[in-house]
Each structure stands twice: as C-alpha cells, then as structure tokens.
Amino acid sequence: MLxxxxxxxxxxxxxxxxxxxxxxGEYTVLREWGLQGHSGSQCLRWFSxxxxxxxxxxxxxxxxxxxxxxxxxxAAGQSGx
Numbered sequence: 001m002l003x004x005x006x007x008x009x010x011x012x013x014x015x016x017x018x019x020x021x022x023x024x025g026e027y028t029v030l031r032e033w034g035l036q037g038h039s040g041s042q043c044l045r046w047f048s049x050x051x052x053x054x055x056x057x058x059x060x061x062x063x064x065x066x067x068x069x070x071x072x073x074x075a076a077g078q079s080g081x
Contacts, residue, residue, distance in 0.1 A: 002054075004061055006069035012036040014072075015064040017057045019050075027053035031060055 002019040016032040027047045034040025047053040065071075 002057065004057070005072045006061070006064050007036075007072045008068050009070055013069070014040070015069045016040075017060050017064075019053050019057050021050075029053050029057050029060070033064075 004017045006015040006017075007013065012035050014033065014036055016030070018030040018032075019027060020030070021027050027050050029045050029047065031043045032040045045056060047056065
C-alpha cells in the first residue's frame with residue numbers, strides 16, 4: 001500500500017492519495033481531501049493492474065501539487081517503509 005499525504009502550507013487543507021490491492025487482484029486508488037479535523041470528500045477508482053493505478057495516483061498527486069499542495073513530512077517519512 002502506498003499512501004501520500006499532501007497539505008497546503010499556511011492552511012488547514014489536506015489531500016491524500018492511497019493505492020491498495022484487494023482479494024480479487026485489483027488495485028484501488030483512494031483520493032480524500034478536505035479540512036484537517038473534519039471528514040473529507042472521497043473518490044475511489046478500481047484498476048485491473050498496478051501500472052495503471054500508479055499512473056493515476058501520480059496524475060492526481062501532480063494535479064494537487066499544481067493547486068498548491070505539498071508533500072507532508074509525515075508522508076515523506078513513511079515512504080522508506
């Protein structure tokens with residue numbers, strides 16, 4: 001499972017992108033966004049292979065960064081696991 005958490009500097013907004021697999025050999029990309037401390041909005045997409053899921057997650061991450069979100073330090077620390 002890959003989990004990226006982005007935030008807006010100086011604001012309380014977050015954007016999360018998560019890739020995970022399921023028991024049927026499919027992959028899902030979960031996007032969640034909103035204000036910290038509140039339940040955010042979610043969107044879940046299914047993919048038949050990991051390559052397509054990673055491509056979609058990378059597209060969502062780039063789009064969020066163009067909108068001012070930055071990778072959080074907590075997420076950067078988790079990437080080594």
